[in-house]
Amino acid sequence: MPPASSRPRPTLLDVAAAAGVSKSLVSLALRGDAGVSERTRERILVVADQLGYRPSLTARTLKQGRSMLLGAVISSLDNPYHTEIVAAVEQAAEAAGFSVVLAHGSRERGRLAGRVQQLLDLGVDGLVVVSSWVPEEVLVTAARRAPVVMVGRTATPVAGIDSVNNDDEQGAALVVDHLVASGHRRIAHVTSSTRPAGIARRSGYEAAMRAAGLGAEVRVVRPEPAALDALVQDGTTAVFARNDVEAVDVLDHALDVGRRVPADLAVVGYDDTMLARRARPALTTVQQQRDVMGTRAVALLRERLDGRTDDVHEVLEPRLVVRASA
Amino acid sequence: MPPASSRPRPTLLDVAAAAGVSKSLVSLALRGDAGVSERTRERILVVADQLGYRPSLTARTLKQGRSMLLGAVISSLDNPYHTEIVAAVEQAAEAAGFSVVLAHGSRERGRLAGRVQQLLDLGVDGLVVVSSWVPEEVLVTAARRAPVVMVGRTATPVAGIDSVNNDDEQGAALVVDHLVASGHRRIAHVTSSTRPAGIARRSGYEAAMRAAGLGAEVRVVRPEPAALDALVQDGTTAVFARNDVEAVDVLDHALDVGRRVPADLAVVGYDDTMLARRARPALTTVQQQRDVMGTRAVALLRERLDGRTDDVHEVLEPRLVVRASA
DNA sequence: CTGAAAGCGCTTACAG
DNA sequence: CTGAAAGCGCTTACAG
Structure with missing residues (x-):
């Protein structure tokens, strides 16, 4: 027996064959298209499940030109402020149907630039940058490939890039x-x-x-x-x-x-x-209003994907939390 | 002018047309195939650069069946032990030509299971799990799709899954x-x-x-x-x-x-x-020997990709670091 | 040294 | 309600 992990995964064609229908129909059924009869869909779902079928996101992305993937870039993993922002972004992204892949740069400019490139190559639909260390020219170049939003401020606004930060x-x-x-x-x-x-x-x-x-x-x-x-x-x-x-x-x-x-x-x-x-x-x-920052960052990205071309810079109001030290 | 981010990216075909050659030749030239003359390669590289061409990893992955992507799963971002291990894994992966995408589960079993699924769907070639919270059945199922290595121990060894941890x-x-x-x-x-x-x-x-x-x-x-x-x-x-x-x-x-x-x-x-x-x-x-743990985790994954089928469990020796508190 | 062609696994008009 | 066919952007034998 071959190693379990080398067993080729079933494709749409396998499901179609097992269900005795065409692969287009399987595709339609799996995504809940209205034009598939209830009984047929039911049967196809059962077969797909038995086979352990999972759609290939790679193939889907290639076909659709959209990955439903967002990239998040942070300076380093050891700053709780940054990781807490990322958690908020992930939550907002999930609510919008996107997945988030996270990359960090150990606080080094060169590494960070590399990670931005890598996420772009991976095919993310948008980029959330939670790091002031990413060189501006990298941001500008990145924005030509996918919408970019800065969480937190840059020295001066960067043309073509939205931002959300607190005052x-x-x-x-x-x-x-x-x-x-x-x-x-x-x-x-x-x-x-x-x-x-x-x-x-x-x-x-x-x-x-x-x-x-x-x-x-x-x-x-x-x-x-x-x-x-x-x-x-x-x-x-x-x-x-x-x-x-x-x-x-x-x-x-x-x-x-x-x-x-x-x-x-x-x-x-x-x-x-x-x-x-x-x-x-x-x-x-x-x-800072972290949840709102996450939500707005994702929203700004989606607006860009829908065609907005003018830059938006959002500024949120912070509030004081009084504890014991002052 | 359309928004910068919607400008379609150049493909191999665009580069081929601009260089006046076939797209196969461009592919060969870009990856440094020996059978392409030096002058031709040079010219193609220049054209590709001018056009800002970046190969589509999505297309390549679909064709090759390999993504050169490794997934890392950690319980949460706020535990320095876990994030420091991940940094070691990333370094080892990079040295081996892989990229790493990171996912965390906010220490919730259900979320973690979802993240494992998501990384698999993304098409990672292997999975490094740095969390004892991932349910065992999730690990077993995951290992049918891609090799999985646990960094740190599970209650009992899981069949089909390698591990590396300290004693x-x-x-x-x-x-x-x-x-x-x-x-x-x-x-x-x-x-x-x-x-x-x-x-x-x-x-x-x-x-x-x-x-x-x-x-x-x-x-x-x-x-x-x-x-x-x-x-x-x-x-x-x-x-x-x-x-x-x-x-x-x-x-x-x-x-x-x-x-x-x-x-x-x-x-x-x-x-x-x-x-x-x-x-x-x-x-x-x-x-713990974090660097070694990272290196070994990546090595174990590669061995699986090369066909190893028996399980390996590595145990590293820890050492005491004496500072001021004892 | 170079080109034409097939195919990876999907989605999506287009016919029927 | 269902199927045949084209095509996303690559890589890779196969010819020449």
């Missing part, structure tokens, strides 16, 4: 306003980011500080031990970190040097990932 | 022996797992304790606050947790109730994920 400036303002309302004045911003979202959060922080009359207190610091040490000792009472990961670093450092959070130092993050819930004390943070 | 019993023994050598006698095991690997680590712990003459000290506890409290207060001096995630929980709890680690309580994990390096104090843990 980082407003998110930063929510944080600053919350801290000010709690009586803080010496509020520092911790960031190591050169990415567009990081830059937006930083400028949102600065604008909100000025708006609160605290322009003189603006202080931006990198999440490094020496800088954090200085910060803890110079009278800073609150820290807004550019994301949950860096907020947790601040948290750990503060506790290490004997500061209490939030009594001595209030700490706020961004993204509302699982890190925020797991942190101790639990992290006050900014939540 | 959990030995890993547990390494931990116990290390703790005993450091003078510990009251060594508890923390676990919440009902999975095969968890069970193996637990029995490895028990066996090693008995072998060290500490059979009377065997103590197995769930990672829950009440149980951990009792443990911290009853003279236990060391804890071996079934994985890094639960070790970090123990760590946090011990520090919360004012115990010093490792002075008052030594803590050891398993898996050597990024959590272990990030923990404070950094976690002593057991490292």
